[in-house]
Amino acid sequence: MATTSRTALTLRHRCDPMRMKEPFRISGYLFEGIPAVIATLGDGQYEGRGEAAGVYYLNDDPAHMASEIERVRGAIEDGVDRRELQELLPAGGARNALDCAFWELESFQQQRPVWELAGVSPPRQLVTTFTLPAEDPAYLRARLPGFAHAKAIKLKLAGDLAADTARVETVRKARPDAWIGVDANQGFASDDLDALVAMLVAQRVSLLEQPLRRGDEQALAGWRSPIPVAADESILSLAELETLGHLFQVMNIKLDKCGGLTEALEIAALAKRMGMQVMVGNMAGSTLSTAPAFVVAQLCDLVDLDGPSSLANDPLAEKIYDDGMVMVPAEFWGHA
Structure with missing residues (x-):
């Protein structure tokens, strides 16, 4: 039986503090920054990037996002695709960072804009x-x-x-x-x-x-x-x-x-x-x-x-x- 070939990927991620110009108050919280995780996926020729801040009221912070990304590192680097990612990780910041990195990588691989891959109209102001x-x-x-x-x-x-x-x-x-x-x-x-x-x-x-x-x-x-x-x-x-x-x-x-x-x-x-x-x-x-x-x-x-x-x-x-x-x-x- 034929098997589907997979493209090995390299995965990197880092945290950015995302400091705000000034503190920002909402009901129950005061933010001085909203730290984010930035993930990068590469296939040796192209790279895709995704950024996620997580969900603060669910304790989905950079440490949790980084842990979730590491949990699936093996599968990602073995070449799972974006659709398989939806089953690997639950909704939240880690999946967001990786999912968006996949989208940009696919856009470069297929030489088509993301909006076209997504089936939406060309971006307008x-x-x-x-x-x-x-x-x-x-x-x-x-x-x-x-x-x-x-x-x-x-x-x-x-x-x-x-x-x-x-x-x-x-x-x-x-x-x-x-x-x-x-x-x-x-x-x-x-x-x-x-x-x-x-x-x-x-x-x-x-x-x-x-x-x-x-x-x-x-x-x-x-x-x-x-x-x-x-x-x-x-x-x-x-x-x-x-x-x-x-x-x-x-x-x-x-x-x-x-x-x-x-x-x-x-x-x-x-x-x-x-x-x-x-x-x-x-x-x-x-x-x-x-x-x-x-x-x-x-x-x-x-x-x-x-x-x-x-x-x-x-x-x-x-x-x-x-x-x-x-x-x-x-x-x-x-x-x-």
């Missing part, structure tokens, strides 16, 4: 949100002049309705023209929802992301919001979308959560079939992590890819943002 932290109104007022370019703003909430109301009012007063969405990062209880949404409607907020804790999603059953509610922490994977997607109107896809571009594309397709809007985001990260997410963005209704703009050490960030929009050139990642 897209409006992205730019994110403000869950800080007090005085801090936000001081920061808002730097967001004059933003067409869309995402404001982090802290789970305190009075304080969050002041935050939202501050941003809306300064930017009456902007699309505004808020991200609660699991900060509220179900009893808060009606008052929270009434405030958001009054301030012309267009999206409420992840108001409840992961695991409390059933509290949304039968509740009707006048603005779309997005799932982030609640839905990590394709399997969770199948069981919980009906409780939300928007699916926020993050490659670190679902384990790479391969599953992200499947999630986007399923969410659309379910009648949901599709959003793409990232866990901060550099331009390298944004490049595969930008492929997914070509399928999305909402784009939240401002991660590189918050980093202190990404020299490419200034080149991919212009007039509130993001554009990652195809030649940056993979064959152009």
Whole structure:
């Protein structure tokens, strides 16, 4: 019986501290940086790269990602392919870094752009949100002049309705023209929802992301919001979308959560079939992590890819943002 030949690969990975320009506060966390693992796969002629920050609220940190990558090193270097990788590792940062490295390597091997391999349209410049932290109104007022370019703003909430109301009012007063969405990062209880949404409607907020804790999603059953509610922490994977997607109107896809571009594309397709809007985001990260997410963005209704703009050490960030929009050139990642 004939056997399928495999191409031996070389695997390298390293950690990058990914320091932020300044500390960034969300509900329950203060980030000074979001360290990432960068994986490289080579076949002797071409190399592919993938970057992953993991999932902080699941303790999927660089040490865990590195351990998971080492666990499958033998299989990777023996020549498993990207599809086999989906069975080798669960969703999470390690699989994301390796999956994206496979995509770029395949792009070079086949001399075709990643977007073409993925079956999406050629990349075009897209409006992205730019994110403000869950800080007090005085801090936000001081920061808002730097967001004059933003067409869309995402404001982090802290789970305190009075304080969050002041935050939202501050941003809306300064930017009456902007699309505004808020991200609660699991900060509220179900009893808060009606008052929270009434405030958001009054301030012309267009999206409420992840108001409840992961695991409390059933509290949304039968509740009707006048603005779309997005799932982030609640839905990590394709399997969770199948069981919980009906409780939300928007699916926020993050490659670190679902384990790479391969599953992200499947999630986007399923969410659309379910009648949901599709959003793409990232866990901060550099331009390298944004490049595969930008492929997914070509399928999305909402784009939240401002991660590189918050980093202190990404020299490419200034080149991919212009007039509130993001554009990652195809030649940056993979064959152009």
